[in-house]
Amino acid sequence: MxxxxxxxxxxxxxxxxxxxxxxxxxxxxxxxxxxxxxxxxxxxxxxxxxxxxxxxxxxxxxxxxxxxxxxxxxxxxxxxxxxxxxxxxxxxxxxxxxxxxxxxxxxxxxxxxxxxxxxxxxxxxxxxxxxxxxxxxxxxxxxxxxxxxxxxxxxxxxxxxxxxxxxxxxxxxxxxxxxxxxxxxxxxxxxxxxxxxxxxxxxxxxxxxxxxxxxxxxxxxxxxxxxxxxxxxxxxGGSDAFVVLSDADVPAAADAAVRARFHNAGQSCVCAKRFVVAAEVADAFVDRFLLGVAGLRVGDPTDESVDVGPMARDDLRTEIQRQVDASVVGGARLLAGGSAVEGEGWFFEPTVLTVDGPGVPAFDEETFGPLAAIVVAKDDEDAARLAGATAYGLGLSVWSASTERAVALARKVTTGAVFVNAVVASDVRVPFGGTKQxxxxxxxxxxxxxxxxxxxxxxxxx
Missing domain, CATH: 3.40.605.10 (Aldehyde Dehydrogenase; Chain A, domain 1)
Structure with missing residues (x-):
């Protein structure tokens, strides 16, 4: 072997x-x-x-x-x-x-x-x-x-x-x-x-x-x-939603979103994958998120200044490329990245798409790599609908100035964990696991x- x-x-x-x-x-x-x-x-x-x-x-x-x-x-x-x-x-x-x-x-x-x-x-x-x-x-x-x-x-x-x-x-x-x-x-x-x-x-x-x-x-x-x-x-698997409500601290949420998605080159079941953002703050969130993505350094993972290393296998990189290409054909808009990095190794550009909701691979499937899908929600009810529109149910991150408002939304989405104003993570002090698929x-x-x-x-x- x-x-x-x-x-x-x-x-x-x-x-x-x-x-x-x-x-x-x-x-x-x-x-x-x-x-x-x-x-x-x-x-x-x-x-x-x-x-x-x-x-x-x-x-x-x-x-x-x-x-x-x-x-x-x-x-x-x-x-x-x-x-x-x-x-x-x-x-x-x-x-x-x-x-x-x-x-x-x-x-x-x-x-x-x-x-x-x-x-x-x-x-x-x-x-x-x-x-x-x-x-x-x-x-x-x-x-x-x-x-x-x-x-x-x-x-x-x-x-x-x-x-x-x-x-x-x-x-x-x-x-x-x-x-x-x-x-x-x-x-x-x-x-x-x-x-x-x-x-x-x-x-x-x-x-x-x-x-x-x-x-x-x-x-x-x-x-x-x-x-x-x-x-x-x-x-x-997981296709966790990262929900940003209209009263959220947008800079803090966007900065955390970059870490949540591109840690381990996005190769994590509990990574945030779908970013559901309230219409009132969508433009500000996208601008800050793209700024953070642009600042990510891709390269040799033994270099202490590198943020994103290669994908673990070439077939995984091929699969991410398929999901990006099929999503764009299905109506998604490419805002950053979108391609394998030329040269040796199995690197892929940190990629950001905006989507209208279900119906494209970037939203419907588990994306196990550096690919983020952003969708705009009309209100809290719509945000809960979009967050729950998945066969998976591992984690959920909700960002809001009100814990009560965030929890009220979370109760409408079935997951194994909910993190309010924090990135979903495993911790030995609390149980970890999923629901549904x-x-x-x-x-x-x-x-x-x-x-x-x-x-x-x-x-x-x-």
Whole structure:
């Protein structure tokens, strides 16, 4: 399996894929580790998470460089990904005792009742390339804290990151306290991924599955989990709306909108993608937004002054070009960008379109790249209609001088999260996940840990 540097289009490394015997060995190892790790104490688990946090801090620069080399995000964004993972590890370590404390229930009649949360065993994690460390860690950390073990099937183009994560977790284990094999990476030949994944979900040793990725992959994994009667969490696509109401601080909203859309070259499920702007402030917003886009520097992501690196793969760039071209043919107006950057690597110009609403790919589809679509709303009711005119339901950002007004609009749009006067983001302290075609289940916070735990009732009569 070959990884490619998206900045130059040249090969980085070649990794041997695992045959069926190697996959079976990894599954057996993770299953065996689960028997020991599931019986570990809260103190042992918290110490392990703290050790992982320390390792992330110690390896910050090398991990960031690996992330940038394999998927192209600017180095400072890659460092932020490592920092966020370390912060999350410490939060779970610091809060683990509280999160796993048995809940006492008053049932009367002289009986005692309590509810515990107990590990379920090995969980298969199918992960994407766009945040190759963070999106793995936001599942792995609560899973290990819960006492579960992990089979990681990462995206092929970030295989180096996948193997580095396995090494980091293994080497962080305090001697004698953590069994070997609490996390194993599976390097699977890409054509075999659907078959291997389905087989693993059906394997009685695998207790559950989580996937972050495309809707097609999510549908397949969710169906496999249903057939096997196993818990699953799906974090799928997004087409988040960024709504600017007539009383918003337009300069602040526009500046935030540029960051929201073009962070990670727009390759994020939770990036703002559709900008719904009140007619009264539309001209001012567009002018300020275009000024911000014009100031973005596109180039070598190892250059600290660069804002937008290459797209992670050439086929992703081709898809963005298709969406831009088809939208323009469908009536969208091109205000900035619109083309691939000539030369080596898989760069695409930060692109801005104005659209009339649904009916063009830039509005109707998930745009996974540096493409923003702006639509004008007549009033709050129209803004809510436009924001909700999507099959997805991940996040929503609303900008207004009135929190009450923003929340009133948000209640008319179905999403997993609402951020008022702020950019939608994941944070370990609150649950993260979507609705509709954006998936189901939650990651992070207590909910992310409990998603793969058995809530067990104890009842003791006297």
């Amino acid at each position: 070959e990884t490619i540097d998206p900045t130059t289009g040249t090969p980085l490394a070649t990794h041997p894929v695992m045959d069926d015997a190697a996959i079976e060995s990894a599954v057996a190892e993770v299953d065996q580790a689960a028997r020991t790790w599931g019986a570990s104490s809260v103190e042992e688990r918290a110490a392990f998470l703290t050790a992982i946090a320390d390792s992330l801090v110690a390896q910050r620069d090398s991990l960031a460089e690996l992330i940038t080399s394999e998927m192209g995000k600017p180095l400072r964004e890659a460092r932020g990904e490592v920092d966020k993972s370390a912060t999350t590890a410490r939060w779970y370590a610091d809060n683990l005792e509280r999160l796993l404390e048995p809940r006492q229930v008053d049932v009367g009649d002289g009986a005692q009742a309590w509810v515990t949360r107990e590990p379920i065993g090995p969980v298969l994690a199918v992960m994407p390339w766009n945040f190759p460390l963070w999106q793995v860690m936001r599942f792995v950390l609560p899973a290990l804290g819960a006492g579960n073990t992990v089979l990681l099937k990462h995206s092929p183009n970030v295989t180096g990151c996948a193997l580095a994560i396995e090494s980091l977790v293994r080497d962080s284990a305090p001697a004698g306290d953590v069994p070997h094999g609490v996390l194993r990476t599976l390097v699977v030949d890409e054509p075999r991924v659907p078959e291997v994944t389905e087989r693993l979900v059906a394997d009685p040793r695998v207790a559950g599955v989580t996937l972050t990725g495309s809707n097609r992959a999510g549908a397949a994994v969710g169906a496999a989990a249903g057939r096997a009667v196993k818990p699953s969490v799906l974090e799928l 954006s998936g189901y289940g939650r990651e992070l916070s207590a909910e992310g840990m409990y998603a793969f735990m058995n809530q067990r009732t104890y009842w003791a009569a006297r």
